Amino acid sequence: MTTQPAVLAGPATAGVDAVAAKPARSRRRPWGSWAVRVASVVAAIALWQVLTVNHVRLWVRFDTLPTVTEIVSSFTKRLAAQEYWLDLGQSLIRILTGFALAAVVGVVTGILLGRSTAFANVFGPLTELARPIPAIAIVPVAILLFPSDEAGIVFITFLAAFFPIMVSTRHAVRALPTIWEESVRTLGGSRWDVLVRVVLPGILPGVFGGLSVGLGVAWICVISAEMISGRLGVGYRTWQAYTVLAYPEVFVGIITIGVLGFTTSAAVEVLGRRVTRWLPRGEEKTR
Structure with missing residues (x-):
């Protein structure tokens, strides 16, 4: 009976540590999400510049846009x-x-x-x-x-x-x-x-x-x-x-x-x- 708490203490502590570690990881995830979002905006702006500077005409006329x-x-x-x-x-x-x-x-x-x-x-x-x-x-x-x-x-x-x-x-x-x-x-x-x-x-x-x-x-x-x-x-x-x-x-x-x-x-x-x-x-x- 005296050893049972010691045996249970290990998994319990590990579980607490795992739960505590998850918020830390979840706090790091948004930075990757924001990087992807910013990159998508930058890519769209770069594509706009390329299409308008080169006067590209596809289904729409980018040569008429600034x-x-x-x-x-x-x-x-x-x-x-x-x-x-x-x-x-x-x-x-x-x-x-x-x-x-x-x-x-x-x-x-x-x-x-x-x-x-x-x-x-x-x-x-x-x-x-x-x-x-x-x-x-x-x-x-x-x-x-x-x-x-x-x-x-x-x-x-x-x-x-x-x-x-x-x-x-x-x-x-x-x-x-x-x-x-x-x-x-x-x-x-x-x-x-x-x-x-x-x-x-x-x-x-x-x-x-x-x-x-x-x-x-x-x-x-x-x-x-x-x-x-x-x-x-x-x-x-x-x-x-x-x-x-x-x-x-x-x-x-x-x-x-x-x-x-x-x-x-x-x-x-x-x-x-x-x-x-x-x-x-x-x-x-x-x-």
Whole structure:
């Protein structure tokens, strides 16, 4: 009996060491992934330069597109101009305002649609009828409804982000196991307890999925709205460059839009992972 703990201590210690070693290896893996991602971007840029410099014509006409060096030169000039940063700030204000409103209203509406039969009967058909309509198709209506272009663009951005957030939240609420709510009720919990302890934590993964999708759609619509009716913003400036055939500046706008979309989406993803860090991750499931 006295030797048994000593015999079991070896495998147990080895198991602990193995478990402790796995996070170290998993922390090293992302560096290789990031290297591959950066290499893929660099390879794409190099291929673009080769095709445009040599005026290659395949299925598309690369001889009509600006080279990477021309785009970089134009980007450098744009970065030194004050209007570039004004456009950047204006687009960010529009997207963040519309997206924040859509996040609040979309989550609340999704919870009510998933939890309240009366609310779903009254407002459910209206949301389903309006959801298939592209937000950019509402531009003429927004121009008529709002006294300023600024309010109209924010409204279009709000609509674009609202429906993905609302639908994801509604599905997340309806997918919650009923046993969770029954357990809280059995222990004497109120409706507020169910909402705070079951519904809100349980729907977080679905909510952040909707936020990520909604943000991407919102960027598409805010840039399109700026091109149609804006006076400032990245979309407006990109369209203006196209009308005067300044193609390097068009690609400056395209790259700026891509960087802004990537940065904001990454911020939402990081926030989602921090808020839901209590959830098991894929690497934990493989252990």
